[in-house]
Amino acid sequence: MEGVIVDCALYRSGKRVEETRNLVKIAAAARHDEDSFVWMGLFEPTETDLEGVARLFGLHPLAVQDAIGAHQRPKIDVYDDSLFVVLRTLTYLDKTSDVETGEIAMFIGRDMAITVRHGEGSELASVRRRMEEQPEVLMHGPAAVLYAVSDAVVDTYTEVAKELQTDVGELERSVFSPGRTDDFERVYKLKRELQEFRTAVVPLVEPLTSLAEQEVVAVAVAARPFFRDVLDHLLRVQEQVESLDVLLSGILQAHVAQVGLRQNEDMRKISAWVAILAVPTMIAGIYGMNFQHMPELHWQYGYPMALGLMAVICGALYRAFKRSGWL
Amino acid sequence: MEGVIVDCALYRSGKRVEETRNLVKIAAAARHDEDSFVWMGLFEPTETDLEGVARLFGLHPLAVQDAIGAHQRPKIDVYDDSLFVVLRTLTYLDKTSDVETGEIAMFIGRDMAITVRHGEGSELASVRRRMEEQPEVLMHGPAAVLYAVSDAVVDTYTEVAKELQTDVGELERSVFSPGRTDDFERVYKLKRELQEFRTAVVPLVEPLTSLAEQEVVAVAVAARPFFRDVLDHLLRVQEQVESLDVLLSGILQAHVAQVGLRQNEDMRKISAWVAILAVPTMIAGIYGMNFQHMPELHWQYGYPMALGLMAVICGALYRAFKRSGWL
């Protein structure tokens, strides 16, 4: 159990007052003081780990089940007087331009805020440090923790979205550059990452809206503007992602069209040259015939005339093809 | 009648107390004891079979009609104090990568839970066994049966979705591999299966939401989180399926583009070679002409010079074509 508890402390009036691993004592302290709550951070706990905590704080078994197994759908479930929140965290890997996902589950009650983290890339220590520097916010209790964590997570969305935007910009430049590139796989990969992004963002919009606008027991009215702020950032990221998707589709269409265009141009050029070459070949063939009576063959300047004829026709064809844009 | 009843027992306070095929007696027992209910499992009953049961438990004739004929739309109908539920079951066949569908209809009342199964691949015996091991859940009565069955069905959705995800991943690798593949039929088949999936999943979302969130007579308030859990898994599967569909469309677009690209590259390469070959043919034609006065023909090294000329031009063309990416 020790290993999975990353940090655990009691907060009174927004200030960290006690840090202990004695869960029973700290839970009792929080329960009996209206102004106090426990903030506990767990990292990939086992079923037994979490069940102990669940008994202490009266967590709903279904929520506990969801918090153990990763790969949940992002959501905000309202239980009588507590919230169960699942967020998906996103990290952009520069090396592969891939997006990696992790998960954070949170139990938010009157007297506790328990975060359960799965996967790398979603550390919360810095969130806690920042909050401890703002006791006037942390004073609002566990809802402030929920705000801080979801704000931090949505901030990472914003960053990942920015990276994806850069990727789309690069793709755009590559596709419309005069060079001949095959970017279909890159387009597809970006589309897949946007899709992954969406599965993290979209399910959150509705419950966050209800936190920001409706009566939810665990969130004080005064705290709503904060959740509206998070929602706002979330909506912004969502619109950005939808925009990128539209642009990506546009890039793909243009790419398909241009690649086809250029390949056809190549083919036309090659075919036009073959057609030009066919003319002197034909003339040479004619003067290569073995008829006994072919007056030109006996002319003094027959040969240069034939060569001249070839050159003239080829030159005329070349000019004509240039004019109609075939070369 | 005997053959179609798979199992039939009376449950009191969540415990199996009596197993009998005497339906009249068991129905009466359930009706008179607030704490008891009958759980009966039928397999492909005939009209007469089901009408007997219907008379005993007062089932609505329209619901009975729907339970006999398979191929109903998944739905949850609310009758005064009972529910009629139709679920579609999905089974993934490894051999053909096909998805097979079956059907489960359920009558859920105060004193009975009747399941009617159509088609293979949707056995419920294990569900019953698992429930009988959890009397604290089964204590909630017929609603617990509804929960257990729908949870089991949605779990199979999750599994099938995972298989389809694997199929899409394979397709992805195949399409973006350097080899030349024709995957259009596979894409289409997967699209068709996703479509089938959707017809099972989508119609359930709305009624399950109302079971999880609204006042429905047959479902106690305390049981709602369980249905919210099922709904959650359903939504997760649905999002997964929609995601797969988006990816599949992306794969198809990329596949069409790449297949076209590669075929055009082949054509360009072949045409470029034909163009290169046309040059020596033309030169040979010229020196094959029969003019009397062709000085080159009499030169000592005329022949090697001609061959050299051919080689030089072909080499130059080859280099030029390589540079412009045509070869």
Place this chain on the structure above:
Amino acid sequence: MEGVIVDCALYRSGKRVEETRNLVKIAAAARHDEDSFVWMGLFEPTETDLEGVARLFGLHPLAVQDAIGAHQRPKIDVYDDSLFVVLRTLTYLDKTSDVETGEIAMFIGRDMAITVRHGEGSELASVRRRMEEQPEVLMHGPAAVLYAVSDAVVDTYTEVAKELQTDVGELERSVFSPGRTDDFERVYKLKRELQEFRTAVVPLVEPLTSLAEQEVVAVAVAARPFFRDVLDHLLRVQEQVESLDVLLSGILQAHVAQVGLRQNEDMRKISAWVAILAVPTMIAGIYGMNFQHMPELHWQYGYPMALGLMAVICGALYRAFKRSGWL
């Protein structure tokens, strides 16, 4: 007038009690007896025909106008204490795989059910016969007639949808068969028929939902499950049609891709053969040159060597092309 009245009878407590063409008398009888109603079936009445009926039963002039002219939008209009319903009937013509449409308008009041039929293929005599055999349903009055007719109409939708499904299945097989087919026109025709289907089905969903779920004067609460049943079938048909549309789009995409693929393969094959033939032609051209000093020409085995050279190069090319899949 006589010709347009297909059948007209007074029903009391669900039983046919009087059949007469004396409309005035029968209308009065229905009006004065709570338990009676007139069921009148008209076929393509003229304006004057219908205006007489309208005066007798107090039909709204706008509804009468709609009932005369065909080509109305399917709808269910609620007037104070009566309903005006327009349904579109569909018939599948086996010969041409076409879908033909007709129309049924209905006036449903407390004391009358008047059906107005336009176009062939929507006879109602069998519906009436079936209803007359079920007096326990017909007892519910004009709403039962509305149920019976709309149920019959939606049943024909189901049948037509089944035929279209067969057509889509055939198309699927044709497109993915190894043969070279041009199915674009068939795809388009099916798309057009699905579109026609939709214009019949979609506008009905919303008003039928309100009949099944909300308070509508003309429909007793006990009758609602019947309309929910019809709605259910309607939704099922609608989902089927949407599914077919999705499949059709998938078939079209795959068809376009495969036709292009195969045509390109043909072109590549032909071009590859032309390229192979260009080689011996070039060699022959070289040995056809007229240089005085060409040692090979004087060799004893020059000719077979040249032929051998051609054969070897062609063979090598053939093998190379086979390997890269160009032949």
Place this chain on the structure above:
Amino acid sequence: MEGVIVDCALYRSGKRVEETRNLVKIAAAARHDEDSFVWMGLFEPTETDLEGVARLFGLHPLAVQDAIGAHQRPKIDVYDDSLFVVLRTLTYLDKTSDVETGEIAMFIGRDMAITVRHGEGSELASVRRRMEEQPEVLMHGPAAVLYAVSDAVVDTYTEVAKELQTDVGELERSVFSPGRTDDFERVYKLKRELQEFRTAVVPLVEPLTSLAEQEVVAVAVAARPFFRDVLDHLLRVQEQVESLDVLLSGILQAHVAQVGLRQNEDMRKISAWVAILAVPTMIAGIYGMNFQHMPELHWQYGYPMALGLMAVICGALYRAFKRSGWL
């Protein structure tokens, strides 16, 4: 001012009682008599013209602003006890198959109905004449004028939709005819016209629905079925337009596919012929070589044998190409 007033009269109990250009007098008469109203028709009034009228009847300055400048969005704005309505009129020009748009703005109050017309092709004199022949409708006051005008406008939509349907039908025949046509520009033009159509129709649906179903001061309950009728026609036209758009997309897809198919067939045919011709050219080249020892050259029947060989190979190729559908 005189020029812009097309017609102006006082109506009492649905009958035209006074026609005058003395606006002050007629406005006063209408204001003081519950049963009377002014119906004034203006054609492209200037700002000053309309401001005079506005002062007389107390029109809202923003509405007046909208009524002067054309190119407004179709809408129905509800002011305290009056309505401001903007409709777009459509006219189909047979010569160019183009759709021209005009505009009608209407002020509907207790005592006045003022119509302001912009652009040709939307005359209202016939509407007024028809209304004056139906005093039982005009009795309902200015709402009747609103009904009559919007009914007339929606009727022109129906006509234009019919013309567009004819155009789509023609296009369909052209695309699926065996001839080779380039209909891409026609498809695009029709798409653009459908789009224009939509901008006229779609914004009206919602406000017309509220006129037909909700409490609006200026519209009596008894008049609602009339607006429902207009709404119904509007919805029908809208569905027709959406259907046409779906069909148009289908036509375009099929057209692209078929044009590509046929062009590829042409290319394949030409290439196949070139390939056939390459064979005798090669054989001729071989027998044109100048080797000293080529036994065939000295055979008595060498020449006809060579010709025969060419003919046999070409014939065989022709048959093979025919069989594989390349010719």
Place this chain on the structure above:
Amino acid sequence: MEGVIVDCALYRSGKRVEETRNLVKIAAAARHDEDSFVWMGLFEPTETDLEGVARLFGLHPLAVQDAIGAHQRPKIDVYDDSLFVVLRTLTYLDKTSDVETGEIAMFIGRDMAITVRHGEGSELASVRRRMEEQPEVLMHGPAAVLYAVSDAVVDTYTEVAKELQTDVGELERSVFSPGRTDDFERVYKLKRELQEFRTAVVPLVEPLTSLAEQEVVAVAVAARPFFRDVLDHLLRVQEQVESLDVLLSGILQAHVAQVGLRQNEDMRKISAWVAILAVPTMIAGIYGMNFQHMPELHWQYGYPMALGLMAVICGALYRAFKRSGWL
């Protein structure tokens, strides 16, 4: 601080009464007089600048945060008795046909209207001048400022939309002109600009609707028609943008199809010429064979006959190709 305040004045009953940079004094004056308010215009203030203002007028810290950092989502946030509004401004750059974006944030309270501008191209001095000339509007207080600014911003949307419409028109002409153009990049760029447009317009629709139709503390009922007017223009612009997007997609489809069509026509033409040339080459090859017994070679008119044969066959092919539309 001085540099960032563009203008700051006290307004009483709609008239500018005092202009001062002494914020404390002016704020106090506005607070104590029901009829007065401060209108302050800031340009890209720093965090410290704005925090001073925030303390004076009691602005919400989250709103202040949003007002400093640009790149916010357009929105209208309702705080207890004040509004925080973010608008995106659009400017069309003629030179590059690009759309540049700026931002305006506004704090609207009972006694103040504070505008914060980011980026060029969104000056507000002219808006203030126009308002000061209409004291009867400015009398409505800060809501009038909100109206004036948002009206001005939406007017620029209308102008930009007009420019984009011109661009689409030009593109249309270019695409359907007989010339051969590659407009794919232009199509994509326009699509991207429409997308940018959307992100400015779409998020505003919902909150503006609520300003125009619902009870919002900061907006008097009498002012609602003004916001409905702005909303109307916004909707009009939005519909225009959606229409342009639909047209653009249509243009792209037609462009792809036509470019493909024309390129294929070119290829067919070139190939047809190559095929025609192949015939005389073959004939010449035949008469270039070295068989001893080739009677034609010895004929007096063998050579002209051979030439004639070539001419006849080429002419026949030319005619045949013309007829089938290949040349």
